[in-house]
Amino acid sequence: MAQKIIIDTDPGQDDAVAILLALASPELELLGITAVAGNVPLNLTQRNARQVVELAGRDAPVFAGCDAPLARPLVTAEHVHGKTGLDGIALPEPSLPLQSQHGVDFIIETLRREAPDSVTLCALGPLTNIATAFERAPDIIERVQRIVLMGGGFFEGGNITPAAEFNIYVDPEAAKIVFGSGRPITVLPLDATHKALTSRDWIATMRDMGRIGEVVASWTDFFERFDVAKYGSEGAPLHDPCVIAWLLRPELFKGREINVEIETGSELTLGMTVADWWGVTDRPANALFIGDVDRDGFFDLLTERIGRL
Numbered sequence: 244m245a246q247k248i249i250i251d252t253d254p255g256q257d258d259a260v261a262i263l264l265a266l267a268s269p270e271l272e273l274l275g276i277t278a279v280a281g282n283v284p285l286n287l288t289q290r291n292a293r294q295v296v297e298l299a300g301r302d303a304p305v306f307a308g309c310d311a312p313l314a315r316p317l318v319t320a321e322h323v324h325g326k327t328g329l330d331g332i333a334l335p336e337p338s339l340p341l342q343s344q345h346g347v348d349f350i351i352e353t354l355r356r357e358a359p360d361s362v363t364l365c366a367l368g369p370l371t372n373i374a375t376a377f378e379r380a381p382d383i384i385e386r387v388q389r390i391v392l393m394g395g396g397f398f399e400g401g402n403i404t405p406a407a408e409f410n411i412y413v414d415p416e417a418a419k420i421v422f423g424s425g426r427p428i429t430v431l432p433l434d435a436t437h438k439a440l441t442s443r444d445w446i447a448t449m450r451d452m453g454r455i456g457e458v459v460a461s462w463t464d465f466f467e468r469f470d471v472a473k474y475g476s477e478g479a480p481l482h483d484p485c486v487i488a489w490l491l492r493p494e495l496f497k498g499r500e501i502n503v504e505i506e507t508g509s510e511l512t513l514g515m516t517v518a519d520w521w522g523v524t525d526r527p528a529n530a531l532f533i534g535d536v537d538r539d540g541f542f543d544l545l546t547e548r549i550g551r552l
Contacts, residue, residue, distance in 0.1 A: 331466065496537075
């Protein structure tokens with residue numbers, strides 16, 4: 244039986260690749276996509292999500308969620324993803340309609356409708372939508388099977404401040420709610436995703452795989468320029484596809500069950516994921532914190548699945 248998932252996202256080129264991977268994988272049943280403000284404002288993230296679904300030639304409803312963090316002004320990342328969030332290649336305006344229901348209401352309604360422990364929440368952006376749903380309808384929390392999210396870092400530090408990764412930094416209050424929910428959580432932090440680096444050979448392979456591969460190659464060409472300049476790496480990390488890949492091939496990843504707390508009070512370390520990797524506190528484990536990925540296996544999976552679309 245296919246694993247039922249909801250993707251909560253702020254596309255973003257790497258978010259877009261993650262959505263394509265999910266849509267190409269029969270092991271997953273994508274119930275819906277909820278857009279959140281993050282990499283770019285909500286009016287763009289919901290449009291981008293619809294463009295990606297349409298590009299894949301698949302059918303998945305897209306809902307617009309929260310347009311701002313719980314308690315702070317929105318911080319965006321056009322410097323990484325471009326003014327549209329999907330810069331790199333021009334896609335047509337989507338004909339797939341935006342659903343009229345609010346994304347938070349969709350999450351609540353779906354978790355109440357589906358059997359307990361049957362729906363996994365896949366969070367690719369700031370955690371505003373999920374935290375808002377948990378705050379509005381606490382009865383749904385225990386119905387969540389697992390939360391798999393891209394966010395945070397420990398050995399790698401941060402990518403928006405020295406201490407904080409972007410998704411957590413944008414809405415640390417939301418992250419604190421989610422990490423305190425008591426549900427099983429898998430975290431794909433920078434420690435893992437910075438090892439999922441593209442290569443020129445892989446991008447060339449994508450470019451030779453038809454229209455969708457050409458689009459992925461174009462996104463990656465645009466996206467990697469920032470990371471190559473910043474880190475001096477040979478490619479760009481595909482952060483968000485790691486979330487979907489973990490669901491499909493968890494054996495490609497290694498991590499530890501540890502305690503993770505979110506810093507919300509410090510100006511210096513706001514949004515830091517305080518990961519007790521070495522077990523130096525007596526705080527109980529609340530997350531599987533991934534530290535490593537089999538890069539070759541990860542990109543083999545991406546190539547095989549994108550080739551199906």
